[in-house]
Amino acid sequence: xxxxxxxxxxxxxxxxxxxxxxxxxxxxxxxxxxxxxxxxxxxxxxxxxxxxxxxxxxxxxxxxxxxxxxxxxxxxxxxxxxxxxxxxxxxxxxxxxxxxxxxxxxxxxxxxxxxxxxxxxxxxxxxxxxxxxxxxxxxxxxxxxxxxxxxxxxxxxxxxxxxxxxxxxxxxxxxx
Amino acid sequence: xxxxxxxxxxxxxxxxxxxxxxxxxxxxxxxxxxxxxxxxxxxxxxxxxxxxxxxxxxxxxxxxxxxxxxxxxxxxxxxxxxxxxxxxxxxxxxxxxxxxxxxxxxxxxxxxxxxxxxxxxxxxxxxxxxxxxxxxxxxxxxxxxxxxxxxxxxxxxxxxxxxxxxxxxxxxxxxxxxxxxxxxx
Numbered sequence: 593x594x595x596x597x598x599x600x601x602x603x604x605x606x607x608x609x610x611x612x613x614x615x616x617x618x619x620x621x622x623x624x625x626x627x628x629x630x631x632x633x634x635x636x637x638x639x640x641x642x643x644x645x646x647x648x649x650x651x652x653x654x655x656x657x658x659x660x661x662x663x664x665x666x667x668x669x670x671x672x673x674x675x676x677x678x679x680x681x682x683x684x685x686x687x688x689x690x691x692x693x694x695x696x697x698x699x700x701x702x703x704x705x706x707x708x709x710x711x712x713x714x715x716x717x718x719x720x721x722x723x724x725x726x727x728x729x730x731x732x733x734x735x736x737x738x739x740x741x742x743x744x745x746x747x748x749x750x751x752x753x754x755x756x757x758x759x760x761x762x763x764x765x766x767x768x
Numbered sequence: 769x770x771x772x773x774x775x776x777x778x779x780x781x782x783x784x785x786x787x788x789x790x791x792x793x794x795x796x797x798x799x800x801x802x803x804x805x806x807x808x809x810x811x812x813x814x815x816x817x818x819x820x821x822x823x824x825x826x827x828x829x830x831x832x833x834x835x836x837x838x839x840x841x842x843x844x845x846x847x848x849x850x851x852x853x854x855x856x857x858x859x860x861x862x863x864x865x866x867x868x869x870x871x872x873x874x875x876x877x878x879x880x881x882x883x884x885x886x887x888x889x890x891x892x893x894x895x896x897x898x899x900x901x902x903x904x905x906x907x908x909x910x911x912x913x914x915x916x917x918x919x920x921x922x923x924x925x926x927x928x929x930x931x932x933x934x935x936x937x938x939x940x941x942x943x944x945x946x947x948x949x950x951x952x953x
Contacts, residue, residue, distance in 0.1 A: 606823050616824075641861065644878055646785050647854025648826035655858045664859065671855055675847060678823030682831040683843055685821060697936075699950045704909060704935025705816045706900035708928055710893055711913035712819065716789040717889035718918065724882040738883035746891050752802075753793045754783045756884045764880020765873060 594662045595669040597627070602654050602673030609650065616650050617642075620657065629661045650674055734767055769838060770845045776803055777830055777849030784850075785878075786885045788818075788825030791850075793888040795833060805837040812896060820928055826850065903949070905938070 601623050609616040617639060624630040630638075638660075642652035651671060658670025692698045724735045742760060745751065780794040792815060800808050811833070818828035827847060834846025901910050909931055916922040939946045 609822060609824065641858065643786075644874065645854050645857050645861070646783060647781050647851065647857075648784070648791075648824050649787055650824045651827070651851055652854050652858060655855050659859065659862055667855070667859065671851060674824065675827050675851060678821075678827035679831050679843065679847055681821050681823060682818070682828050683835060683840055685817065686832050686835045686843075689817070696946065696950070700935055700939050700946065701932060702813060702816060702900075703906070703939075703950060704931045705820075705928065706812065706896070707906040707910035708913045708931045709812070709816050709819060710896045710901060711910050711917060711927075712924055713789045713792070713815075713889060713896065714893045714914060715917045716787065717886050717893060720786050720790075720882055720889070721886045724879065724886060732879075735879065735883055738880065739886045742884045742887035743890060746887055753797050753884075753888050754779065756888065757783050757785070757881055760880040760884035761877040762880070764877045764883070768876040768879050 595665055598658055598662060598666055599669040599673035601627075602658070602670045603676055605654075606650070606674040607677040617653065620653055624657055624661075630657060634660055738763070738767070770841055772803070773805075773834060773838060773842050774845045774849040777834070777846040778853060780830070781850035782853035784826065785881050788829065789889055789892075790885050791826045791829060792892045795829065796892065799833055799837070806833060808895075809899075810836060812900065819924070905949075909935075 605616060605619055605623065609619070621630075621632075621635045624635065625632075638653055638656045641656055642649045645652050651674060654670040654674040655667045658667035660666075662669075689698075721739065724739070725732050727735075738760070742756060746756060776798045780791060780798055784791040784794050792811075796808065796811060799805050800811055806814075814829055814832045814836070818825050818832060821828055827850065830846045830850040831843045835843035837846070897910070901907055913927050913931065916927055917924065939949075942949070
């Protein structure tokens with residue numbers, strides 16, 4: 593049955609994805625095309641939407657692809673499929689980790705991990721920034737100003753990120 | 769309580785654009801500062817672990833945060849909360865638009881949103897940096913990681929594994945007592 597297949601495929605994708613949503617996209621495309629469910633154009637649509645809708649890219653992809661293949665229930669099974677590995681693993685892992693709560697090993701582990709985490713997060717900001725500032729090889733000065741202004745506001749005024757997002761969306765309509 | 773968890777994560781899921789790391793500022797504002805369910809430190813740890821484990825980073829983070837707040841049920845409600853907004857929106861798009869994605873107004877608004885996301889993530893990084901990169905060794909790890917990522921496009925998982933193994937070796941071989949370094953923060 594197509595729903596079970598969708599679930600299994602996306603479960604696999606969820607289980608073997610390291611490195612973030614964008615890295616998962618080629619794998620999803622491969623799998624979808626292997627079963628003859630989607631063609632390349634479908635996939636370009638998926639990528640566009642996944643980046644524009646809120647939520648993790650991988651989830652959006654699964655929902656979208658699932659819907660294209662098998663309607664509403666297709667998207668349900670695909671979405672649950674891709675999320676399941678995370679739920680299972682993290683629930684088990686968090687239980688295991690509480691055993692290490694105060695251990696020296698844990699401190700050493702995070703001592704080394706946190707700088708790398710910081711670098712990874714910085715890099716993601718860098719990538720998003722690049723896609724915002726460079727459009728078709730032209731530098732968008734307004735975008736640079738936008739980022740600086742947002743940053744200034746965040747630092748000076750105690751605002752909820754949601755507020756900033758709403759404001760910047762509105763500003764975007766006017767400014768760009 | 770579970771309903772509150774669901775609502776908070778629904779809000780987070782609704783406004784997270786641009787992937788897993790963009791979720792961090794949201795979770796921090798909602799879960800750490802507003803609801804005070806977990807501490808900032810705990811969130812940083814959760815993020816670190818979520819990076820290493822397979823699966824969607826955003827979901828990993830939400831599930832772990834939910835579990836810490838209210839056990840397995842909390843994890844489940846957080847997860848559903850985070851997934852539901854995008855799920856509903858995409859279904860909605862299908863039912864209403866079919867193929868109207870290149871609307872110029874949508875593009876402009878999203879460009880604005882992306883600026884905000886960059887700024888938000890930068891603020892998060894700066895906080896993280898100030899808290900957890902406090903000596904030369906860690907700065908070295910940070911710098912090398914970034915260079916490997918940005919210039920050499922090394923797989924993040926590889927970098928993390930190398931970092932973790934090497935740090936244990938360093939502490940094992942270090943003439944200075946580990947406790948001294950670890951407690952110095």
